[in-house]
Amino acid sequence: MIDVKNIRNDFPILSKKVYGHPLVYLDNAATTQKPRYVSEKVKDFYINSNSNIHRGVHYLSEKASMAYEDARVTVKNFINAASLREIIFTAGTTAAINLLADSLGRSFIKENDEIIITEMEHHSNIEPWRVLCSRNNASLKVIPFDDQGKLLIEKIPSMINDKTKLIALCHVSNVLGVINPVKEIIQTAHRAGVPVLLDAAQSVPHLPVDVHDLGCDFLVFSGHKMYAETGIGILYGKEKYLDMLPPAQTGGGMIDYLDFTGSTYADLPLKFEAGTPNYAGAVSLAAAIDYLHNIGVESIARYEQDLICYAVDRLNEEENIIIYGNTFPHCGSVSFNFEGVHPYDAAAIMDKMGIAIRSGTHCAQPVMAHFGVKGTMRLSVALYNTREEIDLLIEGTRKAKSLLL
Amino acid sequence: MNINDKQDRLIKEFAPLNGWIAKYEYLINIGQQLPKMEDKYKTAENQINGCQSQLWVAAELRDGKLMFQADSNAKITRGIIAIVLNVINNHPPEDIYTSKLYFLDNIGFKTNLSPTRLNGLNSIIKRINKLCLIHMQL
Numbered sequence: 001m002i003d004v005k006n007i008r009n010d011f012p013i014l015s016k017k018v019y020g021h022p023l024v025y026l027d028n029a030a031t032t033q034k035p036r037y038v039s040e041k042v043k044d045f046y047i048n049s050n051s052n053i054h055r056g057v058h059y060l061s062e063k064a065s066m067a068y069e070d071a072r073v074t075v076k077n078f079i080n081a082a083s084l085r086e087i088i089f090t091a092g093t094t095a096a097i098n099l100l101a102d103s104l105g106r107s108f109i110k111e112n113d114e115i116i117i118t119e120m121e122h123h124s125n126i127e128p129w130r131v132l133c134s135r136n137n138a139s140l141k142v143i144p145f146d147d148q149g150k151l152l153i154e155k156i157p158s159m160i161n162d163k164t165k166l167i168a169l170c171h172v173s174n175v176l177g178v179i180n181p182v183k184e185i186i187q188t189a190h191r192a193g194v195p196v197l198l199d200a201a202q203s204v205p206h207l208p209v210d211v212h213d214l215g216c217d218f219l220v221f222s223g224h225k226m227y228a229e230t231g232i233g234i235l236y237g238k239e240k241y242l243d244m245l246p247p248a249q250t251g252g253g254m255i256d257y258l259d260f261t262g263s264t265y266a267d268l269p270l271k272f273e274a275g276t277p278n279y280a281g282a283v284s285l286a287a288a289i290d291y292l293h294n295i296g297v298e299s300i301a302r303y304e305q306d307l308i309c310y311a312v313d314r315l316n317e318e319e320n321i322i323i324y325g326n327t328f329p330h331c332g333s334v335s336f337n338f339e340g341v342h343p344y345d346a347a348a349i350m351d352k353m354g355i356a357i358r359s360g361t362h363c364a365q366p367v368m369a370h371f372g373v374k375g376t377m378r379l380s381v382a383l384y385n386t387r388e389e390i391d392l393l394i395e396g397t398r399k400a401k402s403l404l405l
Numbered sequence: 406m407n408i409n410d411k412q413d414r415l416i417k418e419f420a421p422l423n424g425w426i427a428k429y430e431y432l433i434n435i436g437q438q439l440p441k442m443e444d445k446y447k448t449a450e451n452q453i454n455g456c457q458s459q460l461w462v463a464a465e466l467r468d469g470k471l472m473f474q475a476d477s478n479a480k481i482t483r484g485i486i487a488i489v490l491n492v493i494n495n496h497p498p499e500d501i502y503t504s505k506l507y508f509l510d511n512i513g514f515k516t517n518l519s520p521t522r523l524n525g526l527n528s529i530i531k532r533i534n535k536l537c538l539i540h541m542q543l
């Protein structure tokens with residue numbers, strides 16, 4: 001069981017007042033708040049261990065390098081990767097996808113090749129592929145979803161052909177909160193020899209994610225959405241692929257031998273980590289993973305699922321409610337509108353009541369286009385949220401409606 | 406009333422409004438009194454970017470005075486543009502262009518808006534100035 005009261009004490013920001021009201025923070029899909037445990041680990045690192053990594057033989061450099069490589073071990077175990085060589089530190093999900101797209105673009109994506117994504121992707125999992133396709137004269141195919149938020153996976157076999165080079169899709173949608181049947185999709189793709197990238201930005205914070213069990217070839221996520229600091233994220237890739245792929249960026253830290261006529265590169269994973277990496281960020285990510293482990297990833301998943309189901313039930317009781325995607329169970333997020341109420345107006349009013357939710361397109365304009373709306377409101381939970389906060393949100397929506405309708 | 410008289414009147418009207426909910430209520434009401442813009446004016450050209458909501462502003466010169474029309478699909482945005490228009494409508498473009506819209510500071514708008522919304526407000530003011538310039542040259 002989750003002891004929310006104690007957990008809330010770990011997050012100093014949660015006791016803040018906003019315009020005189022207690023903060024109700026329900027914008028966790030955008031970013032989560034940070035527990036003291038994480039900030040203190042980072043502070044401790046700067047006070048006791050800071051030095052550039054993999055550079056000097058001196059004491060501090062060894063200590064910092066060790067902390068960085070320990071963080072890699074923590075991440076590897078967290079997602080159950082086969083080897084440390086499969087864990088690349090990046091600046092976040094967007095950076096990880098761009099790294100992969102750049103690298104694939106330099107080597108494997110040729111004219112007339114095809115990349116498959118879905119209609120429910122975040123812009124970060126669309127634009128790098130769209131740009132790559134237009135640059136390399138390849139084409140982008142899109143798996144649609146139905147109004148319930150279900151991907152039309154039966155269409156996938158006919159979309160795959162011998163030109164298909166990759167399927168890139170989200171594990172959990174950042175707008176609809178739907179969990180996609182990724183295992184099934186991966187099996188379909190693998191039967192045709194096509195690798196799959198999972199955008200796990202919205203699943204890793206909420207569900208146990210095991211790359212071995214899922215079978216995905218690549219997986220990306222952001223630290224800041226799972227209680228770590230900003231500017232750190234992960235690109236997981238199967239060794240057989242990462243080994244073949246060229247680095248997207250070159251520079252310090254990834255050179256094995258260099259003179260003015262040529263060079264050889266370091267082995268995985270450093271091949272993909274040119275420049276001084278965000279090693280303090282890596283420390284914070286490892287601390288966040290420790291923090292999650294201490295509470296229990298499974299119990300967190302159960303607690304959050306109960307909470308988001310409660311939120312959906314409460315919303316469903318409201319008049320004029322429109323919930324986008326009728327999925328069960330929701331994971332992390334739910335998007336909604338009230339008939340006749342602009343999401344911006346409602347979110348602005350709730351803001352003044354101390355309630356933080358997101359309004360707008362959520363970096364997923366194709367999802368908005370699917371439902372023919374300009375924007376939605378989205379509430380998204382974390383392990384520190386409570387049913388009382390959901391009740392306050394419902395009150396907030398009622399107040400907003402009373403002013404706006 | 407000149408533009409500054411109108412600003413001062415608005416500041417007085419806002420003064421007794423306690424708290425943000427009351428201010429929003431006022432804005433929503435005033436927005437409802439703003440005449441609807443005809444659909445033919447809701448063009449991409451008249452749309453202002455930088456707002457989460459859609460917002461259109463257009464102006465035409467009548468007897469040397471600039472008459473604005475505006476609309477938004479969000480009620481708070483509608484209210485904001487309505488109070489701006491209440492101040493500047495029906496004045497010569499030169500007067501509008503040279504006046505400083507200090508009421509926005511005085512009613513606590515600028516200090517309390519988030520950067521994205523402030524951005525929207527700045528876009529509105531830029532557009533108004535641009536419309537003034539266009540009509541000053543005619």
Ligand SMILES: Cc1ncc(COP(=O)(O)O)c(C=O)c1O
Nearest residue numbers: 092093094122124174199201222
């Ligand atoms: C599904 C999904 N993909 C990608 C991203 C981008 O993540 P980041 O901004 O951390 O790079 C987000 C976050 O907004 C997301 O929700």
